[in-house]
Amino acid sequence: MTQPSHASLESARVTPGTHDGQRHGSLRGYLVGYVVAVVLTTASFLAAQTDALTPSSVVAAITVLAIAQMLVHLIFFLHISTSPHQRTNILAFAVTLLIVSMIVAGSLWIMAHLESNMMPGGQMPMQP
């Protein structure tokens, strides 16, 4: 990530995906992001097929790798950064993250309670 020049701070608003409102990242940035993403993707496909891990740690490993890879994409491809003139972008992103986690975690939480109240025995599969 290159430091924003003084001139770019003058222009105040920077659209996500651009470093200084003019250029769209660097070749090096894309290639580094690509290599890291390939490593993370391969790792998560290997983790899914290995027998060395317990099922719950496989799920944990895949989740961590997925989040890491999303961050790599946001930083290297979408050029989201914490620089001061991207404050509006970060704020919008944070609100979206909050809504997304409320929808997913809330749905799972409510439906798990509903299921355990409906069917005594919780996870038992229904017998035909």
Place this chain on the structure above:
Amino acid sequence: MLQSVLDAHHIPAPHAAASERRGMTGFGFYLYLLSDCVLFATLFAAFAVLHRSVADGPTGQQLFDLRNAFIETACLLTSSVTCGMAMLACDRRDTRAAFGALAVTFLLGLVFLSMELKEFARMVSEGAGPSRSAFLSAFFTLVGTHGMHVTAGLVWLGVIVVQLRRKGFSEGVVRRMFCFSLFWHVIDVVWIAVFSFVYLIGSAS
């Protein structure tokens, strides 16, 4: 009205014509993409709730082909990088490199889409269509919505290539290319969640 908004952001007035329009459009498009992420979040939540409700039908473990998913992932990831290359070529106003990178992006997107459609066709022919179980309804809705985004992206990309040929790097074409690159990267981020939480965890457990 607009001038007061611009003043509030300390945007120098002389710039406010052409270059600011791109900044505003880019920000608006970014907000649309974030709302698209919320749309996908609802579909992911539905899938997470329903993924065990297989109604004695086939499970993800029996249906998913990880080799297929890996090639799809590789296609989409590489196309995201070539899309970035197209933007770099756009910065240099290098028409030949931009056409090349956009063509590779288009082809990789097309390979992804045809592999996905083939997989859908195979599943439906095996009796594992969207009406088989709640799990499969959620699966086809989630992955199908992603596939529709890829389809829309390919149509958009085709339009951009034609416009680039006719108008060169005009202000409007550059703005559209930039919005497309944001769109394509976000579609790729959503795919990371799809292959991790649907395919990998689905076939591991």
